[in-house]
Amino acid sequence: MATLSELFAGKIRRPPRWGLVRELVDACxxxxxxxxxxxxxxxxxxxxxxxxxxxxxxxxxHSVEQRPAGDLHHLLRLAPGEMLPTLGGLNDAELGVRRSLxxxxxxxxxxxxxxxxxxxMLALTxxxxxxxxxxxxxxxxxxxxxxxxxxxxxPEQTSVLIPSSGAALGELSDRSKMLGERTVPSVIWMDDLxxxxxxxxxxxxxxxxxxxxxxxxxxxxDRCSExxxxxxxxxRAALSEANLVHLPLDLNExxxxxxxxxxxxxxxPRSFADAAEVDATRDMxxxxxxxxxxxxxxxxxxxxxxxxxxxxxxxxxxxxELHRVLPAYxxxxxxxxxxxxxxxxxxxxxxxxxxGGRPLLERLPAGMGEPRWRPAPELVATDExxxxxxxxxxxxxxxxxxxxxxxxxxxxxxQGVQDYAVEAxxxxxxxxxxxxxxxxxxxQAEKLLGFHRAAxxxxxxxxxxxxxxxRAEAFARLAxxxxxxxxxxxxxxxxxxAAANEHExxxxxxxxxxxxxxxSQQDFLSAEFFFIEATASEHPxxxxxxxxxxxxxxxxxxxxxxxxxxxxxxxxxxxPDVRDLLExxxxxxxxxxxxxAKERLDxxxxxxxxxxxxxxxxxLLDLEDLRGALAAFQLAxxxxxxxxxxxxxxxxxxxxxxxxQTDEACAAFERAAECNVPHYRELALFHLGVLLExxxxxxxxxxxxxxxxxxxxxxxxxxxxxxxxxxxxxxxxHPEAITAFQLAxETQDAHLRAHAALNLALxxxxxxxxxxxxxxxxxxxxxxxxxxxxxxxxxALGGRLADRGRTSEARxxxxxxxxxxxxENKAKxxxxxxxxxxxxxxxxxxxxxxxxxxxxxxxxxxxxxxxxLGGLSERTGREDAARWHLRxxxxxxxxxxxPAAGLQLGRIHLRHxxxxxxxxxxxxxRESRHPHVVEAATDMLEDLxxxxxxxxGVG
Numbered sequence: 004m005a006t007l008s009e010l011f012a013g014k015i016r017r018p019p020r021w022g023l024v025r026e027l028v029d030a031c032x033x034x035x036x037x038x039x040x041x042x043x044x045x046x047x048x049x050x051x052x053x054x055x056x057x058x059x060x061x062x063x064x065h066s067v068e069q070r071p072a073g074d075l076h077h078l079l080r081l082a083p084g085e086m087l088p089t090l091g092g093l094n095d096a097e098l099g100v101r102r103s104l105x106x107x108x109x110x111x112x113x114x115x116x117x118x119x120x121x122x123x124m125l126a127l128t129x130x131x132x133x134x135x136x137x138x139x140x141x142x143x144x145x146x147x148x149x150x151x152x153x154x155x156x157x158p159e160q161t162s163v164l165i166p167s168s169g170a171a172l173g174e175l176s177d178r179s180k181m182l183g184e185r186t187v188p189s190v191i192w193m194d195d196l197x198x199x200x201x202x203x204x205x206x207x208x209x210x211x212x213x214x215x216x217x218x219x220x221x222x223x224x225d226r227c228s229e230x231x232x233x234x235x236x237x238x239r240a241a242l243s244e245a246n247l248v249h250l251p252l253d254l255n256e257x258x259x260x261x262x263x264x265x266x267x268x269x270x271x272p273r274s275f276a277d278a279a280e281v282d283a284t285r286d287m288x289x290x291x292x293x294x295x296x297x298x299x300x301x302x303x304x305x306x307x308x309x310x311x312x313x314x315x316x317x318x319x320x321x322x323x324e325l326h327r328v329l330p331a332y333x334x335x336x337x338x339x340x341x342x343x344x345x346x347x348x349x350x351x352x353x354x355x356x357x358x359g360g361r362p363l364l365e366r367l368p369a370g371m372g373e374p375r376w377r378p379a380p381e382l383v384a385t386d387e388x389x390x391x392x393x394x395x396x397x398x399x400x401x402x403x404x405x406x407x408x409x410x411x412x413x414x415x416x417x418q419g420v421q422d423y424a425v426e427a428x429x430x431x432x433x434x435x436x437x438x439x440x441x442x443x444x445x446x447q448a449e450k451l452l453g454f455h456r457a458a459x460x461x462x463x464x465x466x467x468x469x470x471x472x473x474r475a476e477a478f479a480r481l482a483x484x485x486x487x488x489x490x491x492x493x494x495x496x497x498x499x500x501a502a503a504n505e506h507e508x509x510x511x512x513x514x515x516x517x518x519x520x521x522x523s524q525q526d527f528l529s530a531e532f533f534f535i536e537a538t539a540s541e542h543p544x545x546x547x548x549x550x551x552x553x554x555x556x557x558x559x560x561x562x563x564x565x566x567x568x569x570x571x572x573x574x575x576x577x578x579p580d581v582r583d584l585l586e587x588x589x590x591x592x593x594x595x596x597x598x599x600a601k602e603r604l605d606x607x608x609x610x611x612x613x614x615x616x617x618x619x620x621x622x623l624l625d626l627e628d629l630r631g632a633l634a635a636f637q638l639a640x641x642x643x644x645x646x647x648x649x650x651x652x653x654x655x656x657x658x659x660x661x662x663x664q665t666d667e668a669c670a671a672f673e674r675a676a677e678c679n680v681p682h683y684r685e686l687a688l689f690h691l692g693v694l695l696e697x698x699x700x701x702x703x704x705x706x707x708x709x710x711x712x713x714x715x716x717x718x719x720x721x722x723x724x725x726x727x728x729x730x731x732x733x734x735x736x737h738p739e740a741i742t743a744f745q746l747a748x749e750t751q752d753a754h755l756r757a758h759a760a761l762n763l764a765l766x767x768x769x770x771x772x773x774x775x776x777x778x779x780x781x782x783x784x785x786x787x788x789x790x791x792x793x794x795x796x797x798x799a800l801g802g803r804l805a806d807r808g809r810t811s812e813a814r815x816x817x818x819x820x821x822x823x824x825x826x827e828n829k830a831k832x833x834x835x836x837x838x839x840x841x842x843x844x845x846x847x848x849x850x851x852x853x854x855x856x857x858x859x860x861x862x863x864x865x866x867x868x869x870x871x872l873g874g875l876s877e878r879t880g881r882e883d884a885a886r887w888h889l890r891x892x893x894x895x896x897x898x899x900x901x902p903a904a905g906l907q908l909g910r911i912h913l914r915h916x917x918x919x920x921x922x923x924x925x926x927x928x929r930e931s932r933h934p935h936v937v938e939a940a941t942d943m944l945e946d947l948x949x950x951x952x953x954x955x956g957v958g
Contacts, residue, residue: 024052025052028047028052032047035047087162087163087164087189088162088163088165089159089160089161089162089163090153090154090157090158090159090160090161090163090190091158091159091160092159093163095147095150097165098146098150098153098163098165098192098194099146099150099192099194099195099221100146100147100150101146110265111147111148111151112144112258112261112262112265113258113261114144114148114250114258115257115258116255117137117148117248117249117250117251118148118151118152118155120248121135121137121148121149121152121248122152122155122156124246124248125152125153125156125157125217125219126156129188129213129214129217130188130213130214130215131210131213131214132188132212132213132214132215132216132217132218133213133217133218133246134209134212134213134217134218134219134244134245134246135217135218135219135220135245135246135248136196136219136220136221136222136242136245136246136247136248137149137152137220137221137222137248137249137250138221138222138223138224138227138247138248138249138250139223139224139249139250139251139252140223140224140225140252141223142252143250143251143252144250145221145223145250146194146195146221148250149219149220149221153190153192153219157190157217158186160186160543161186161188161189161190162186162189162190163189163190163191163192164189164190164191164192164216165191165192165193166191166193168199168200168203169193169196169197169199169200169201169202169203169204170203172191172193172200172203172204172208172212173203173204173208186579187215187216187579187580188215188216188217189215189216189217190216190217190219191212191216191217191218191219192219192220193218193219193220193221194220194221195220195221195222195223196220196221196222196226197222197226198226198229198230198233198236198238199238201230201237201238201241201242202236202237202238203237204237204238204241205237205240205241206240206244209241209244222242224249227242227247230242256887257887259883259884259887260876260883260884260887260888261854261884263876263881263883263884264847264850264851264854264881264884287363287379287381287382288382290363291305291306291363291382294352298349298352300329300341300345300346300348300349301348301349301350301352301353303329303332303341303349304325304329304332304346304349304350304353304364305353305363305364305378305382306332307325307328307329307331307332307395308320308325308328308353308364308376308377308378309378309382309383310328310332310391310392310395310399311324311328311395311399311402312378312383313383313391313414314391314395314396314399314411314414314415315399315403315407315410315411315412315413315414315415315427316399316402316403316407316410316411317410318407319367319375319376319377320375320376320377321373321374321375321376322350322373322374322376324402325346325350325376326346327398327401327402328395328398328399328402329341329346329349330394331392331394331395331397331398332392332394332395350364350376353376354366354376362379363378363379363382364376364377364378364379365377365378365379391418391420393420393423396411396415396420396423396426397423397426399411400423400426400427400430403427403430404434405430405431405432405433405434405437406431406434406436406437408427408428408430408431408437408441409427409428409431409434409437409440409441409444411423411427411431412424412425412427412428412431412441412444412445412448413444415427415448416444416447416448416451421448421449421451421452422448422452424444424445424448425445425448425449425452428441428442428444428445428448429441429445431444432445438468439465439468439470439473439477440473442461442462442464442465442468442477443461443462443465443473443476443477443480445461446458446459446460446461446462446465446477446480446481447480449461450480450484455484455488458484459481459484459485462477462478462480462481462484463477463481465477466478466481466500471504471505471506472504472505472506472507472509474500474501474504475501475502475504475505475506475509475510475513476501476506476509478497478498478500478501478504478509478513479497479498479501479506479509479512479513481497482494482495482497482498482501482513482516485497486516491520494520495517495520498513498516498517498520499513499517501513502514502517502533502536507540507542508540508542508545510540511536511537511539511540511542511545511546511549512537512545514533514534514536514537514549515533515534515537515545515548515549517533518530518531518532518533518534518537518549518552519552521533522552522556527556527559527560530552530556531553531556531557534549534550534552534553534556535549535553537549538550538553538572543576543578544578546576547573547574547575547576547578547581548573548578548580548581550569550570550572550573550576550581551569551570551573551581553569554566554567554569554570554573557569613638613639613641613642613644613647613648613651614639614647616635616636616638616639616651617635617636617639617647617650617651617654619635620632620633620635620636620639620651620654624658629658629661629662630662632658633655633658633659633662636651636652636654636655636658637651637655639651640652640655640674645678645679645680646678646680646683648678649675649678649680649683649684649687650680650683652671652672652674652675652678652683652687653671653672653675653683653686653687653690655671656668656669656670656671656672656675656687656690657690659671660690660694665694665697665698668690668694669691669694669695672687672688672690672691672694673687673691675687676688676691681715681716681717682717685711685715685716685717685719685720685723686717686719688707688708688710688711688719688723689707689708689711689719689722689723691707692704692707692708692711692723692726693726695707696726696730701730701733704726704730705727705730708723708724708726708727708730709723709727711723712724712727712743712746718750718751718752720746721746721747721748721749721750721752721755721759722747722750722752722755724743724744724746724747725743725744725747725755725758725759727739727743728740728741728742728743728744728747728759728762731743732762737766737769737770740762740766741763741766744759744760744762744763744766745759745763747759748760748763748780748783753787753788753789754787754789754791754792756783756784756787756789757783757784757787757789757791757792757793757796758784758789758791758792760780760781760783760784760787760792760796761780761781761784761792761795761796763780764777764780764781764784764796764799767780774803777803778800778803778804781796781797781799781800781803782800784796785797785800785816785819790823793819793820793823794819794820794823794828794829794832795820795828797816797817797819797820797823797832798816798817798820798828798831798832798835800816801813801814801815801816801817801820801832801835802817802835804816805835805839810839810842810843813839814836814839817832817835817836817839818836820832821833821836827861829859830856830859830861830864830865831864833852833855833856833859833864834852834853834856834864834867834868834871836852837849837850837852837853837856837868837871838871840852841871841875846875846879849875850872850875850876853868853869853871853872853875854868854872856868857869857872862897863897863900866892866895866897866900866901867892867897867900869888869889869891869892869895869900869904870888870889870892870900870903870904870907872884872888873885873886873887873888873889873891873892873904873907873908874889874907876888877889877907877911882911885911886908886911889904889905889907889908889911890904890908892904893905893908893924898933899935902928902931902933902935902936903935903936905924905927905928905936906928906936906939906940908924909921909924909925909928909940909943910943912924913943913947918947921943921947922944922947925940925943925944925947926944928940929941929944
């Protein structure tokens with residue numbers, strides 16, 4: 004009770020346990036009730052005391068409020084270079100995924116209802132962006148499922164903020180400008196939230212965060228219940244604002260059917276609680292954290308080895324190195340000096356089998372050298388919140404090689420101990436291979452420490468590197484530092500040097516920064532040049548911003564067309580920060596340009612140059628002003644130059660057609676053909692044929708297209724030939740159709756060639772042409788890589804080859820079809836590939852493919868996939884999965900697959916003595932009158948009638 008006594012005396016150095024405080028508060032409340040004493044609400048509410056306890060912990064531990072304003076490392080996880088981590092750059096363990104399932108294959112087990120709801124909540128558009136929490140019992144898989152939802156909804160480049168606590172979240176909102184560039188929306192991820200965390204999430208904070216980030220996390224069901232029972236607390240109000248998505252502990256039928264393929268021997272658990280393997284991490288930590296009274300040196304030894312890994316010395320340690328680092332760790336814990344006997348006892352305890360036969364400190368075989376030891380990886384991963392004692396950093400740097408110090412320096416910088424980062428990088432400089440990297444790292448650490456002169460010296464040395472990318476980064480960082488100090492001339496010179504070197508980011512950033520400097524100097528032409536250079540990097544942040552600046556500069560000098568072009572280039576990146584500017588500027592600019600173009604056209608006379616008129620007409624088409632463009636084309640068509648006249652008449656005909664003026668369009672195409680300019684003559688005749696066919700005049704269209712194929716010299720010949728082939732197919736004239744399609748297949752246009760080749764293959768199959776000839780046409784279509792006709796051609800050819808036993812090539816073709824992205828074709832191709840895998844005895848692969856087809860929810864193929872997976876599940880002993888998939892196929896009501904599924908399900912019922920269920924099902928099949936099952940169903944019913952235990956039970 005020493006802590007309690009110190010608490011009452013007001014002389015405490017460390018906070019009491021929350022459990023102790025809770026017991027004391029409960030006892031006082033009970034005493035007050037027994038004595039009839041009325042307590043104010045804030046004195047009797049456990050949640051209020053929990054918040055006070057959190058405040059006390061922060062005060063005694065030098066909480067975030069007492070830290071320097073510029074230090075963010077204690078608030079959240081940062082990536083190298085002081086950047087926010089991205090979703091793609093974080094692994095599952097870094098996002099809190101810990102628990103695995105015994106006997107599982109490691110893949111994510113779909114939880115369809117939760118997945119759909121969680122993902123739809125996360126995908127809500129903003130601002131305001133949503134606040135989403137996954138809740139459920141311990142072991143339900145909340146973190147794993149929520150992380151999977153994040154990865155499904157958000158791109159890999161999404162910025163992720165992982166606050167260290169609810170208090171840190173509150174302070175981050177005040178320092179949002181310090182976070183630098185980040186995606187909008189970003190994701191704020193808070194795993195395993197507590198009531199104390201939510202006490203900091205007041206309404207103002209949640210509203211502020213919702214303007215730029217999705218707040219997502221997990222919380223246990225017990226904590227939810229406790230918080231909702233606490234009246235008037237901030238935590239309760241915050242939880243009421245959240246979109247809560249429940250993840251049940253037990254698996255439903257669908258999940259169990261899928262889970263049968265995730266576990267060895269096909270045995271799926273009833274719930275995650277049944278499947279959760281012993282939490283080795285928890286038990287290891289329990290053994291380590293409770294060893295202090297009995298094995299203090301052993302505990303220090305394990306912590307010391309773990310700290311070495313976390314400090315960047317990621318290798319196995321020798322006995323001598325453990326000896327050297329142990330005093331550094333134990334001295335920080337006020338442990339007495341360790342003698343050799345104590346060291347041996349500690350090492351024996353640490354390497355003894357502990358959890359599941361695994362030690363906390365694993366001894367590795369000596370091999371050709373001395374033995375080495377490695378800490379359990381679970382301890383390294385879960386020890387990240389423990390501060391590495393400063394003496395350990397010194398010992399690690401002393402033990403590490405210069406090359407290893409490059410990594411140590413990076414870790415020290417990430418963990419905010421910049422003085423040790425400088426020491427490590429200084430040692431790393433002595434290795435020539437790491438010198439440039441070390442100089443950059445040292446300069447950045449010196450800058451963060453405020454040692455600007457030293458930082459400039461380090462960056463300056465790095466600019467002498469031979470590697471152009473290193474030089475670019477060094478000059479860029481030097482320029483940024485000089486700019487901060489107000490040395491604009493020096494910063495500009497450094498930016499120019501950075502721009503002259505090669506780095507995918509820093510060179511572009513340098514050009515962008517110089518452009519901004521030139522704008523401030525009113526040197527707009529030079530500024531535009533540097534912004535254009537910055538766009539060449541195609542960096543997702545810098546390129547659109549640079550295009551937006553180019554557009555602004557062009558608009559200022561009156562180049563509306565150039566500005567619109569630059570805005571279009573900026574819009575192509577879909578950058579959220581640039582999008583707001585585009586939504587305002589572009590419509591106004593288009594309106595001004597349209598008015599300007601019309602005014603100029605109205606003032607145009609016939610004496611104007613026809614080519615100028617064509618240029619005006621093209622611009623009006625770009626602005627979607629069809630009638631204005633038509634007027635310009637008609638004026639240009641009055642010129643005497645045959646080629647210009649032909650082009651104006653042809654384009655005018657296309658505009659007539661777009662306006663629905665078919666007769667006028669036909670007349671314009673006829674006049675364009677009469678100009679006898681080969682290119683436009685064939686284009687005009689081809690389009691004339693299209694219009695005639697659309698009007699139902701197939702004979703005239705046939706005549707026009709025949710003229711093109713007989714006399715043409717351009718690529719319109721193949722287009723006309725293809726259309727002739729289609730006309731011949733309508734009259735079932737296969738020989739003429741084949742001739743036309745063969746001519747069309749000679750085109751250089753991949754889409755047209757693919758379509759013609761596919762038609763020839765289909766005609767060949769219908770006319771029983773030689774297999775080699777049919778295969779050749781399918782291959783021609785596949786080789787085009789056309790997105791529309793390649794997939795179905797690859798699938799058809801794959802099926803033909805599979806029938807002839809050439810499964811390897813067939814499988815590759817079907818995969819090519821699947822990867823095409825065509826949803827209809829993908830479902831069919833995936834199912835066929837599944838059957839090939841099943842025939843090759845790859846049961847797991849086949850099951851995965853069938854499940855994928857089911858997810859497509861295709862009215863035909865998904866039902867067939869249920870049927871096939873049901874059969875496969877039954878053959879491999881996964882009875883529960885078989886029943887569920889066959890029932891799903893039967894209930895789908897498909898005319899072919901449902902009866903077949905019902906028959907299989909009936910046989911399962913009979914085999915297990917479930918005669919009533921079998922009878923009901925078989926009667927339905929008999930009454931369906933389906934030719935493929937009615938006879939078998941009738942026979943099985945008759946067999947049931949002769950069973951002694953079923954007589955009188957079947958009508």
